[in-house]
Amino acid sequence: MSDPDPVGFLAAQLGPRLAARLTTPQQQADAARILQQLAQVEGEATARAWMVGMNPHLDNMAPIHAIADGRMRDVEAAARAYLNGDWT
Numbered sequence: 001m002s003d004p005d006p007v008g009f010l011a012a013q014l015g016p017r018l019a020a021r022l023t024t025p026q027q028q029a030d031a032a033r034i035l036q037q038l039a040q041v042e043g044e045a046t047a048r049a050w051m052v053g054m055n056p057h058l059d060n061m062a063p064i065h066a067i068a069d070g071r072m073r074d075v076e077a078a079a080r081a082y083l084n085g086d087w088t
Contacts, residue, residue: 006032013048014064021068031067034079041083050082057081 006028010019013035022028031051038047054060057078058071066075 010035013044014051018052018064021064023068027067027072030072030075031064034063034067034075038079038083050079 006025007019009032010022010028019028022031035047035051038050042050051064052062055063055066055078058066058074061069061071063075063078066072066078
């Protein structure tokens with residue numbers, strides 16, 4: 001499910017405005033990877049909602065914004081927690 005164009009993938013999944021928030025190729029690749037991992041387990045709609053929704057593991061910041069702010073490790077930890085059923 002790996003997309004050779006993370007920007008196109010993110011724009012299709014999250015919309016071009018949110019995809020543009022990720023300004024570096026690394027941020028774009030990381031966000032696409034997390035989105036794909038979540039979609040494989042939870043489905044695309046849930047993965048999209050998780051990426052743009054407020055997240056308690058990220059001080060109520062949306063993961064997409066946390067990635068843009070350089071907090072990829074925190075986002076990875078939040079994704080693991082979500083997939084493990086830790087909602088708090």
